[in-house]
Amino acid sequence: xxxxxxKRPRPATDRAFRxxxxxxxxxxxxxxxxxxxxxxxxxDMIGMKSxxxxxxxxxxxxxxRYIARTWNIPPEVILESLDLTAEPRKRMTISEIAxxxxxxxxxxxxxxEAALDAWVAANR
Numbered sequence: 578x579x580x581x582x583x584k585r586p587r588p589a590t591d592r593a594f595r596x597x598x599x600x601x602x603x604x605x606x607x608x609x610x611x612x613x614x615x616x617x618x619x620x621d622m623i624g625m626k627s628x629x630x631x632x633x634x635x636x637x638x639x640x641x642r643y644i645a646r647t648w649n650i651p652p653e654v655i656l657e658s659l660d661l662t663a664e665p666r667k668r669m670t671i672s673e674i675a676x677x678x679x680x681x682x683x684x685x686x687x688x689x690e691a692a693l694d695a696w697v698a699a700n701r
Contacts, residue, residue: 658692
């Protein structure tokens with residue numbers, strides 16, 4: 578009578594699944610979640626780099642102090658580009674300043690942005 582073929586050992590994953598029928602699928606699910614969130618985080622980081630690589634556009638909700646910090650420009654330059662002789666009230670927005678000057682917010686924001694671009698080009 579011929580000798581039967583030797584038994585091959587079962588793979589480790591098969592043994593783990595048989596030993597822990599509930600924990601092993603949960604482990605695989607957790608591993609899948611780690612990979613998923615890792616890929617999403619990497620995509621977000623790549624997107625943020627391109628989103629914040631340039632100076633942002635001036636918007637009506639911005640205050641002069643916020644613009645100075647965002648564009649990394651001295652506050653005096655901001656006040657000069659906004660055509661303000663004195664410090665505006667504490668949280669005066671671009672929209673409020675434009676309204677005081679009798680201009681529309683988009684037109685005034687475009688003027689301010691052009692002045693800031695000119696200053697950045699001359700000083701950086």
